[in-house]
Amino acid sequence: MAQINLEITTPGKVIYQDTVDSITVPGTKGGFQVLRNHAPLMSTFEIGIVTVQKGDNVQYFTTGGGTIEVLNNNVLILADSMERVEDIDISRAELAKKKAKERLAKKKEEKIDEVRAKTALDKAINRLSAISRFKT
Template identity: 55%
Template sequence: MKEIYVEIITPSKVGYKGEVKSITVPGMLGNFQVLFNHAPLMSTFDIGVIRIVDMKENTMNFTTSGGTVEVLSNKILLLAESFESPDEIDIKRAEESKKRAEERLKNLYNESLDFTRVEASLQRAINRTKLAQTKS
């Protein structure tokens, strides 16, 4: 069977371990997909959704806040800042984070806030909110 082994690790947990048909990762310049016999690769990835298609053709989506990925000999290692399934996301908390980040962006010129950090916070909140809404 043509499978690839995936391991996704965060600072607080092992998010996923198993054989898959494919994985799609939010690259810094757009999504990229890894299939069986992919060329060796080492890269960073961005805030977004990691999509896994398992050996039974089930598709699973997870949010991430970015990290690094290594692809070598049909093994993929992702070291992610965060990794959550839709069921793990507290939608109320995600929406509150989004609202807070939007307010900070509005007041950015009045406060000494770092635009890049505020924007990343907003992107994470939007990403989590969108995926959490898919579980309904």
């Protein structure tokens, strides 16, 4: 199968770089898939799962959102955060969920950034969901 050059980058490092058959991202208006010869595209995506397929190998990544650029069979994903599902530490994800819930519960008593706390909770829930769905 014809392939696409893919690079996934976070502010800290390059997470993934290879030629692949398809990429699926959680677009802000709904998930979408990129295949070879896709039309040029610049889009944002949200918290969710990014799926990368190369032959029979499928890899899943959790993401906190970001942007994707598709041009001439080259795909660049700039993610706020990205983690391979197999690398997720379940105890850390559960602790992050607990802390985010506690912050949201105290929003009336303490001045907190509610949007930030809700985003942290959504990311933790996404990571835990990915573990239960995809981690072997």
